[in-house]
Amino acid sequence: MSKPILTIKNLTKKYGENVVFHDINLSVNEGDTIVIIGPSGTGKSTLLRCINLLTRSDAGEIWLDDKEITCKECDEDKVRQHIGMVFQNFLLFNHLTALENVRLGLTRVKHMNPADAQLKAMQELERVGLLDRAGHYPGQLSGGQQQRVAIARALAMDPRVMLFDEPTSALDPELIGEVLEVMRKLALEGMTMLVVTHEMGFAREVADRIVFLEKGSVVEEGSPNDLFYHPKNERTREFLWKITELYGKKDTEQGNG
Amino acid sequence: MDVASFLKYIASGTAYTIAVTLIALPSGLVIGTLFALANVYGGKVIQRLTALYSTIMRGLPPIVLLFILYFIVSGSINLSPFWAGSISLGIVTSAYQMEIIRGAILSVSGGQMMAARAIGMNKIQAIRYIILPQTVRLAIPPWSNEAAIVIKDSSLVYALGVPEILRRAQLISASTQEPFLAFTAAALIYFILVFVTNRSLDALERRLRIPANP
Amino acid sequence: MVSWFNIFREYLPSFLQGAAVTLELTAVGLLIGFVLGLGLAVARTYGPKWLRVIAIGYLELFRGTPLLVQLFLIYYGLPSLGLTLSQTLSAYLALGLNSAAYQAEYFRGAIQSIGESQMTAGRAIGLSRWKTIWYVILPQALRLVIPAWSNEPISLLKTTAVVFLIAVQDLMAKAKRAATDTYDPISSYLAVAVVYLVMVFILNEVLKYLERKSRIPGFEMESKKT
Ligand SMILES: Nc1ncnc2c1ncn2[C@@H]1O[C@H](COP(=O)(O)OP(=O)(O)O)[C@@H](O)[C@H]1O
Ligand SMILES: [Mg+2]
Numbered sequence: 001m002s003k004p005i006l007t008i009k010n011l012t013k014k015y016g017e018n019v020v021f022h023d024i025n026l027s028v029n030e031g032d033t034i035v036i037i038g039p040s041g042t043g044k045s046t047l048l049r050c051i052n053l054l055t056r057s058d059a060g061e062i063w064l065d066d067k068e069i070t071c072k073e074c075d076e077d078k079v080r081q082h083i084g085m086v087f088q089n090f091l092l093f094n095h096l097t098a099l100e101n102v103r104l105g106l107t108r109v110k111h112m113n114p115a116d117a118q119l120k121a122m123q124e125l126e127r128v129g130l131l132d133r134a135g136h137y138p139g140q141l142s143g144g145q146q147q148r149v150a151i152a153r154a155l156a157m158d159p160r161v162m163l164f165d166e167p168t169s170a171l172d173p174e175l176i177g178e179v180l181e182v183m184r185k186l187a188l189e190g191m192t193m194l195v196v197t198h199e200m201g202f203a204r205e206v207a208d209r210i211v212f213l214e215k216g217s218v219v220e221e222g223s224p225n226d227l228f229y230h231p232k233n234e235r236t237r238e239f240l241w242k243i244t245e246l247y248g249k250k251d252t253e254q255g256n257g
Numbered sequence: 258m259d260v261a262s263f264l265k266y267i268a269s270g271t272a273y274t275i276a277v278t279l280i281a282l283p284s285g286l287v288i289g290t291l292f293a294l295a296n297v298y299g300g301k302v303i304q305r306l307t308a309l310y311s312t313i314m315r316g317l318p319p320i321v322l323l324f325i326l327y328f329i330v331s332g333s334i335n336l337s338p339f340w341a342g343s344i345s346l347g348i349v350t351s352a353y354q355m356e357i358i359r360g361a362i363l364s365v366s367g368g369q370m371m372a373a374r375a376i377g378m379n380k381i382q383a384i385r386y387i388i389l390p391q392t393v394r395l396a397i398p399p400w401s402n403e404a405a406i407v408i409k410d411s412s413l414v415y416a417l418g419v420p421e422i423l424r425r426a427q428l429i430s431a432s433t434q435e436p437f438l439a440f441t442a443a444a445l446i447y448f449i450l451v452f453v454t455n456r457s458l459d460a461l462e463r464r465l466r467i468p469a470n471p
Numbered sequence: 472m473v474s475w476f477n478i479f480r481e482y483l484p485s486f487l488q489g490a491a492v493t494l495e496l497t498a499v500g501l502l503i504g505f506v507l508g509l510g511l512a513v514a515r516t517y518g519p520k521w522l523r524v525i526a527i528g529y530l531e532l533f534r535g536t537p538l539l540v541q542l543f544l545i546y547y548g549l550p551s552l553g554l555t556l557s558q559t560l561s562a563y564l565a566l567g568l569n570s571a572a573y574q575a576e577y578f579r580g581a582i583q584s585i586g587e588s589q590m591t592a593g594r595a596i597g598l599s600r601w602k603t604i605w606y607v608i609l610p611q612a613l614r615l616v617i618p619a620w621s622n623e624p625i626s627l628l629k630t631t632a633v634v635f636l637i638a639v640q641d642l643m644a645k646a647k648r649a650a651t652d653t654y655d656p657i658s659s660y661l662a663v664a665v666v667y668l669v670m671v672f673i674l675n676e677v678l679k680y681l682e683r684k685s686r687i688p689g690f691e692m693e694s695k696k697t
Contacts, residue, residue, distance in 0.1 A: 052375060054371060054374060054375060077374075077377050077378065077379045078377070080374065080375060080376065080377040081376070081377035084375075084376075085375040087368065087371070087372065087375075089368060091368040091369065091371065091372035092372070093369060093372065093373070093387050093391075094369070094391055094467060094470055095387075095390045095391045095394065095467050095470075104376070104386060105376040105377060105378070108378065108382055108386055109376060109377040109378055109382070137467055137468045137469060137470065138470075139467065139468060139469030139470045140468055140469045150372075153376065154375075154376065157376055157377065313668065316667070316668050316671045316672065317629070317664050317667055317668060317671075318628075318629040318630070318631075318632030318633075318643070318667060319629070319632075320632045320633050320643065321632055321643065321646070321660055321663060321664050321667055322664070324646075324656065324660045325657060325660045325661060325664060328656045328657045328660070329657055332657070405534075405535070409536065409537040409538075410537070412537035412539045412540060413539070413633070415539065415636075416633075416636060423537070423539060423540060423543070426540075426543075427543070427547075430547060430548075434551075435551065436543075436547040436548045436550075436551055437544070437547075437548035437549070437551045437552060439548075440540060440543050440544040440547065440548045441544065441548070443540050443543075444532075444536045444540045444541070444544060447535065447536045447537055447540060448531075448532060448535040448536050451535040451536070452531075452535060
């Protein structure tokens with residue numbers, strides 16, 4: 001067994017009176033791909049944002065590589081460099097080309113010298129298969145290409161963990177495959193990933209563990225096999241049934257692809 | 258008055274008008290940008306104060322503000338009417354430029370800030386490298402409009418005795434007894450200045466435009 | 472700085488007189504500008520080529536030069552062409568001609584947002600081009616223009632403050648008077664600034680009220696917010 005790289009202990013987040021989630025515990029081993037599923041409004045996005053310190057949690061701790069990152073004195077900007085994040089709506093920097101998007105963090109945050117940054121950015125674009133689009137602006141790229149650039153931008157920082165928040169749900173169906181393909185490749189290369197998605201085909205095939213989150217707490221977690229074929233909880237069964245109704249057809253197609 | 262001295266007069270008046278504009282416009286831009294940033298990213302108190310600044314400054318006729326500021330500035334530091342007038346005009350335009358920049362910042366989506374923070378940038382870096390470059394592009398058309406207004410408002414320092422175009426035109430008109438020609442010449446010069454400024458900024462905007470930006 | 476209130480109190484009657492003149496100037500300028508501006512907007516959009524060129528030339532010239540120059544040209548310049556106007560008339564005319572150029576742009580925006588289809592619809596029921604403009608396009612445009620147009624009265628009110636430079640006895644002229652009398656220009660202009668702010672504030676509230684009253688749900692120009 002490999003050691004945990006990311007540990008979440010009793011994490012709680014409230015917005016005023018509204019408790020988004022409470023006492024979440026989660027431990028992610030190096031190289032694992034964890035897929036988080038659950039109905040919308042359950043706090044999946046909020047959880048990812050808390051891990052990346054884009055939102056402050058109210059109680060509990062998050063540990064990355066044996067260091068607590070939720071402490072008062074922790075430098076959040078430092079922490080974020082080690083945690084990559086991919087957003088549902090891509091959020092590429094609109095005024096920069098694909099290459100510049102990937103390079104910016106290297107030069108401005110990591111203070112790499114321009115030549116090295118250039119080379120590294122090109123390697124990351126190649127990794128997502130978009131080297132030929134290096135000079136294109138976000139507006140000139142398809143949604144799928146934009147999301148792959150966003151992945152390259154996060155990868156360029158050499159993160160310990162990558163967080164994906166529904167990376168394909170803003171995409172037209174025919175563009176989903178190319179993004180999932182990149183993610184699948186990353187998982188195989190041993191990247192530690194935490195993925196919120198409704199793509200059950202991807203979850204089944206790539207996830208080491210699936211976590212079912214509902215109303216702010218973990219209802220059930222286990223291997224894809226356990227959750228898909230032997231769910232212990234009625235609510236899990238119901239949710240999976242609904243989600244396969246909605247996405248089922250597409251998934252089997254992608255499973256083959 | 259012979260043609261040569263007429264032209265010399267007009268040219269030096271134009272130089273004054275351009276100089277007043279070149280002092281007022283950038284100083285207004287600096288103040289306006291700082292206030293806009295403070296208004297958007299600052300705390301509650303700072304937000305209120307900058308909003309109040311904007312409301313009051315924009316609620317007053319420029320010439321009233323110009324007179325108040327002029328007498329305050331020239332009373333506290335010993336400045337010539339030219340400098341005091343230009344700086345005062347800069348403060349007048351700062352509130353309008355603040356609103357232009359603020360509008361542009363707000364129309365850069367909030368997600369851009371989040372994405373910048375997500376790759377480890379601090380707030381200052383995110384503003385510097387992500388928000389402001391996009392703001393600049395959005396702000397150019399309304400800013401071009403404001404630049405034209407400042408060129409035209411530079412005529413207000415006439416009332417402080419600064420020898421800019423309008424003041425020169427008045428002197429020429431008195432000495433030649435040709436007021437119509439003198440003021441038409443002044444109008445023409447303002448028109449050319451405004452026209453050239455607008456066209457240059459249009460060209461700048463086209464050059465900076467991001468291809469296919471949604 | 473304390474003395475501004477004393478000046479305010481002492482000169483209040485004079486300031487109120489000046490304020491009345493300022494409001495008069497605003498109203499007259501607005502009216503002239505409305506009529507002429509509407510004409511310019513229609514000419515600019517629907518007129519024959521030569522009329523469009525004239526309208527564009529007018530708009531560019533009046534928006535490309537300072538009001539003060541226009542004012543001086545009318546007051547000092549026109550007499551040499553044989554047309555002598557009083558100070559007040561010159562001010563009315565300058566403000567009206569100037570405001571027309573800005574109002575025309577608001578009207579043009581509204582007319583354009585109505586689009587070609589209404590013209591087609593009007594022509595389809597047998598109305599002539601000008602009748603369609605009069606009975607179909609303009610009634611809609613004048614509704615649509617209200618939110619954008621309601622910036623103009625305040626803008627014009629502020630613009631009037633330069634006419635004291637040709638000795639019209641507006642609020643600013645009274646301020647200058649107070650400044651020379653009291654040897655305290657800062658306080659005098661501050662006191663008058665308060666009067667201007669109050670006028671702008673009240674006018675703003677009135678316009679907001681009228682704008683709300685005249686709103687027709689679902690019938691709006693896009694991208695125009697005040
Ligand atoms: N910035 C915020 N302020 C207040 N409430 C929020 C905020 N962000 C999310 N929430 C609330 O938190 C809950 C969880 O949202 P989210 O994490 O986006 O859910 P999910 O990603 O699972 O759909 C929702 O009820 C939402 O209304
Ligand atoms: Mg979400």
